Amino acid sequence: MRNTTSLLLLLLVLGSMTVLQHCKPKGAQAAISGDAATAVYVQPGTHDEFYDIVSGGFNGQVSVYGIPSGRLIRIIPVFSAFPENGYGFSEETKPMLNTSHGFVPWDDLHHISLSVTNGEHDGRWAFANGNNTPRIARINLSTFRTEEILEIPNSAGNHSSPYLTQNTEYVIAGTRFSVPILGNTDVPISTYKENFKGTVSFISVDKSTGHMNIAFQILTPGVNFDLSRAGKAKSHGWFFFSCYNSEKANTLLEVNASAKDKDFIMAVNWKKAEEYVSAGKGKKIPAQYVSNTLDERTHMATSTMRNEVLVLDPKECPDMLYFIPCPKSPHGCDVDPTGEYIVASGKLAATIPVFSFDKIQKAIADKNFDGDYDGIPVLKYDAVLHGEVEKPGLGPLHTEFDDKGNAYTSMFVSSEIVKWDVKSLKVLDRVPTYYSIGHLSVAGGPTVKPYGKYMIAYNKITKDRYLPTGPELPQSAQLYDISGDKMKLLLDFPTVGEPHYAEAILASKVAPNSIKIFKIEDNAHPYATKGEAQARVERQGNKVHVYMTAIRSHLAPDNIEGIKMGDSVYFHVTNLEQDWDVPHGFAIKNANNAEILIMPGETQTLTFKPDRTGIFPFYCTDFCSALHQEMQGYMRVSPAGSNVALKFGIGKTAQDTTKTAGAGNQGTETGQNSAAGGPSRPRR
């Protein structure tokens, strides 16, 4: 059904409403209760109650805020190179950003998902999706580091991701952009309807290590998948995806993909899919994609190319996929804590449909279909509908749940949050947002046992909420107290990047497992230097390996000579500290590189290729002691043909090592370094 005129009118209304949002609404301040200041104040010396793990959107990072204070306590580099600590620049971390397309230093990190056991947060991992070059990352919540990145083949725009099944059996990926996948992909764009396909990928997660592996992909019609959620409790075994562009438009989608009154929720019976896989119904398809893993034993990442993927074709796998009609261009697709209710937020719709899992099962059993879409059964809307939330507001985007049977839906266009009763569908409360909310997040909201207490709005328009900073502004979040009947605004806090989604987790589930240092004795890096007496420089052809140690307040060796033009010099720096919060940084004057930031017990490698002869200072970049400023050294670079011998040392003079090159190296002169308190040893 096409209704272009009314759509155009709606668009104009939506557009003008969005623009109007920059006017400060009346009552913005009246909404603040007197004790809001106290409620968000975390007294110095005490900690926030929740970690808020926040997707960074177009910054490719995950950020960590404390709640209720709204303070940014960590930025974790995931898909984007991060000059600050050398992520994507050091030899150890470069493989993390490798893809089948080569090194890709950025992505659009859309959503995060925290690992669950029996549907509850277990505090082990955060998953994140790369939307642009389809990838999924896994962050270890004991180190707050990205530990794994898996590329997703046969995909374009991995948006409806990285949501998890209730025991983290699978992390999900799905195509936002359908593209030609199999066979010849060099086809006219105008052949979209014939040639463009979607996929959803089920990626298994190893219970003990977290390692990811694509278990299977399912071929789908060429729609755009937007968001998704796993069934849970009674609906465990199912996965639900919102789909837009069921029109299969390939140009001017704002009009052409908004033509139909209903798009779909796609329901996937993944237990059934597992049966098909076990029965050998999947086809192994050639596909190049990489698996990148960081090993904290060596503190090094490796990138491995994989060559095939198992694909299920729904034509050969009946009863695996169903479409549920859903008004109109749905964004959010959320499952309530009981697993019974699936809430779809049609961003161009005037109602919020709530589907019943029991009714879906009955309609399937009864074959209560309304035809099919590309051969996949379409369930009858009325047969599977629990009911519609009437007149909730304009532009519903995303819904989460509290611990009392309530749902909270964000309304982009009318810039508000609406609280409603999941069973009765009755609207209970509404609060304005400043401005134009995208996703929201209730603490524990996507789990089977929400914490409730706090809700955070992630707003898309900031305008006048903070002091102006030129044309480019931060995004803005708002914290609400939802412990009572009425939602109460507590705090505005700005965020980095563009958070599309976040989960708040009780600090007590994460903090006790946090690692403070890496044990030096466990360091299995092949170029680790575990004591200052082993600090040395070795030449292998035109590669020079510097085995360097860092401990307050010197680098060893700190005088290096005999580097030649044309050399590649690898500074493998081991931080010998074994105390919490004593990283050392390392940088070399003029390097075409970033710094490296080395945690206690870790080894990181910075590569230097001299562009001229002369003296190049290097130094510690992270203020580490009263004598940090003295933690420096010099490297001498000579012409390619020079006869300057390879020498290194500290404390007195550099030692000529060329006499023993290839047969072992001199230890360093460390005569005076007992002052450092480091694990120095007698010279060999």
Add this chain to the structure above:
Amino acid sequence: MRNTTSLLLLLLVLGSMTVLQHCKPKGAQAAISGDAATAVYVQPGTHDEFYDIVSGGFNGQVSVYGIPSGRLIRIIPVFSAFPENGYGFSEETKPMLNTSHGFVPWDDLHHISLSVTNGEHDGRWAFANGNNTPRIARINLSTFRTEEILEIPNSAGNHSSPYLTQNTEYVIAGTRFSVPILGNTDVPISTYKENFKGTVSFISVDKSTGHMNIAFQILTPGVNFDLSRAGKAKSHGWFFFSCYNSEKANTLLEVNASAKDKDFIMAVNWKKAEEYVSAGKGKKIPAQYVSNTLDERTHMATSTMRNEVLVLDPKECPDMLYFIPCPKSPHGCDVDPTGEYIVASGKLAATIPVFSFDKIQKAIADKNFDGDYDGIPVLKYDAVLHGEVEKPGLGPLHTEFDDKGNAYTSMFVSSEIVKWDVKSLKVLDRVPTYYSIGHLSVAGGPTVKPYGKYMIAYNKITKDRYLPTGPELPQSAQLYDISGDKMKLLLDFPTVGEPHYAEAILASKVAPNSIKIFKIEDNAHPYATKGEAQARVERQGNKVHVYMTAIRSHLAPDNIEGIKMGDSVYFHVTNLEQDWDVPHGFAIKNANNAEILIMPGETQTLTFKPDRTGIFPFYCTDFCSALHQEMQGYMRVSPAGSNVALKFGIGKTAQDTTKTAGAGNQGTETGQNSAAGGPSRPRR
């Protein structure tokens, strides 16, 4: 005078004290007054009173916080590539990170300095120094963008920078690391004392445009310059630098550069230097260094190589430089608001010496010298000393001033701030810091008229102050109320990177000048597309230029065919919006690049080099409207020898333009785009 044993003892004491700081001191919470929560709470809908412009240290960025809330409202990329908005990745911004060593994507941004007129903040610019590859950056405070980066030749480690004279006549740079500068630089490191030299650079700042130019450099002995400040008011015309490593050690500096009981403050009479320059005493020395400037008319940066610099040799310029003895390895070198008192913070000293500008002038007039250092007169300590602050604490680092004649000195080792009277030198108050404070910042503290009211501690050790985030923690700042007799701790707030210094400026001096959009009619980018009817694709050999427009909610063109393997495709995206806070982002699947974030009225260029054939989606990455998710398109890449014609379009079908290639291009099909509200025109 060498006293190695006592030094080693001191080092051990300092080391163990530093380690002990992670124990939570008693009374940490008792120090908080009951109304602190209210004092730092900035009610939603209202603004902070101060911008806090904060150096990012090893992240190469400047960050902007609101005070008193401690909220991070902006990260400004300066010396580091920033995938988030394409800084260092887009064609327009890449030149900003060019140096004489090629593209350098990182630096250690140590300090900032806000422009002043008559010694008071004028709210125009923030300057920042790159310590590693010596550079100075200028940020425009109306756009909060980096507008200029100037490389500093004959330098290594530009640490004592970017401090300003009282009318922003000059911004200063100085060598932290002395190196061989003139003639043959490939010399043994052990010849430090003969061959290594320092320089300080005076960089003129154009009064109207802010453009920087190295006016002159002064050759100095091979010490390490640490920090510096200009004289002001009565001492205007002078500049003061702290120096350590007057021992000229080249290895194990923690011991060998800590041997002497006194190092120096270097006083530079820059008015006298100007006279020497006018008199032709400077020598033009060949030196390769770049000047990078961003032109907001075209929104493009250009990088220009410069080839010489004017150098003054103090041997030929008497009465220009003086050394003032100063205990011991001084860090801070700060001038009080009256210009009379110069406070040096010897980080290994047990007192804080305060020098008198009047006494310095008298000692010079009287030639009251204590010999010379490398030919430069050393003033007699007692002759120039106003007095010493006795037993202030351990490890004094840095001093700022309030509006009532008080000084505040940070104590790294004893982890506290000490308030004292500048004239009487009497200690008035002390508060603990958590932990190990580096610099501090009083609002307006370095100007002739401090605002007082707030003081912020930038601490070097964080440990347990926030929820733990693995081995890597944020840095931590603490906000104090200094309006009364006693300093009151109000708030702990974490910071990004490692702030080494910050200035807080009254919001009313900056906010009114903040630019909200770039006017599209002023856009002089050579590849700007000022209306959707001009959107087009042009091939020039194997370079393809896409003249693309972005406006809610479509990109034009959104279907592109005829791209071939081997092409370089330049997506010049113009954001046609003219409303505040409506940036569009742009990304292409699998690009070995970042995104670009395009402000209203701006043009930015993302380069794409296909690595395979097929269909590549592109899309807007910054949620911009209810139909943002529909703001996407497709590019088809065909083999190098393919006969697929160059086509582009939007709304219906792509138009074949090969027939008119070289003779003008077709406009796009924009039949349905009136829905967008964009400045579409009838098809030509």
